Amino acid sequence: MSEAVRAVALFKTYGVGPSAVHALDDVNLTIARGTVAALLGPSGSGKSTLIKALGFVSPADRGEVYFEGRLVVKDGAPLADLAYLRRRHLGFVFQKANLTSFLTARENVEIACEFGGKTDGRKRARELLEYLDVAGREHSYPEMLSGGEQQRVAIARALANEPSLILADEPTAALDSVRSRSVMELFRKVAHDRGAAVLVVTHDHRALEVFDELYEMEDGKLRPHTRNTAAVK
Ligand SMILES: Nc1ncnc2c1ncn2[C@@H]1O[C@H](COP(=O)(O)OP(=O)(O)OP(=O)(O)O)[C@@H](O)[C@H]1O
Numbered sequence: 001m002s003e004a005v006r007a008v009a010l011f012k013t014y015g016v017g018p019s020a021v022h023a024l025d026d027v028n029l030t031i032a033r034g035t036v037a038a039l040l041g042p043s044g045s046g047k048s049t050l051i052k053a054l055g056f057v058s059p060a061d062r063g064e065v066y067f068e069g070r071l072v073v074k075d076g077a078p079l080a081d082l083a084y085l086r087r088r089h090l091g092f093v094f095q096k097a098n099l100t101s102f103l104t105a106r107e108n109v110e111i112a113c114e115f116g117g118k119t120d121g122r123k124r125a126r127e128l129l130e131y132l133d134v135a136g137r138e139h140s141y142p143e144m145l146s147g148g149e150q151q152r153v154a155i156a157r158a159l160a161n162e163p164s165l166i167l168a169d170e171p172t173a174a175l176d177s178v179r180s181r182s183v184m185e186l187f188r189k190v191a192h193d194r195g196a197a198v199l200v201v202t203h204d205h206r207a208l209e210v211f212d213e214l215y216e217m218e219d220g221k222l223r224p225h226t227r228n229t230a231a232v233k
């Protein structure tokens with residue numbers, strides 16, 4: 001499958017002098033469409049910083065990011081309309097679902113479809129909720145949903161625009177292990193059925209076999225996790 005995103009030699013430093021933190025230290029990473037990858041590593045190792053750089057939320061200081069083969073950020077400077085890319089081609093999922101409290105599950109997804117320029121928002125929202133196995137909760141408000149259901153709605157919302165890249169930062173941190181696994185399996189399904197590239201930050205080592213690729217960060221450096229290396233041998 002073609003590459004969705006490629007990062008080349010990303011560096012990012014917070015602060016200056018002796019207190020400077022090298023949050024990204026020569027990070028190179030390519031995620032192909034149809035692939036679900038996990039990003040592991042201790043707290044403070046740079047995982048969220050990398051997600052923000054790949055998602056055009058907060059650029060790295062140096063390095064290049066290619067989106068679908070096209071150079072779109074170089075040394076912190078945008079070379080394309082990044083807000084448009086984000087809105088039309090990317091999906092985000094965070095630790096908290098952050099659904100809009102005064103909208104139903106379906107409306108939360110529908111509004112994202114419309115925001116992304118889809119005209120058949122309601123139909124699409126229904127289909128996505130069905131795909132994520134929460135169709136029965138279509139008319140529920142977020143506070144009436146369990147944490148796992150909220151996260152499924154948040155994933156449906158992230159899929160609203162058929163993103164080619166989905167970035168999820170600890171999406172299952174608030175879920176128990178059974179719900180966590182089923183959400184991870186959904187990400188796998190989304191990558192494999194819909195041809196999206198999915199990168200999931202997780203501290204949960206219990207569901208790692210769900211992923212096609214594993215990466216690990218430490219002190220701003222990224223390396224393939226040992227399981228990938230073992231698989232190559
Ligand atoms: N806005 C900021 N200003 C200063 N330092 C920051 C900022 N954001 C992150 N850092 C620092 O950069 C390093 C990497 O942070 P980051 O949030 O990417 O880590 P993380 O791997 O996502 O950690 P966690 O698992 O706790 O979420 C940390 O040392 C953090 O303190």
Ligand SMILES: [Mg+2]
Pocket residue numbers: 047048049169
């Ligand atoms: Mg983080």
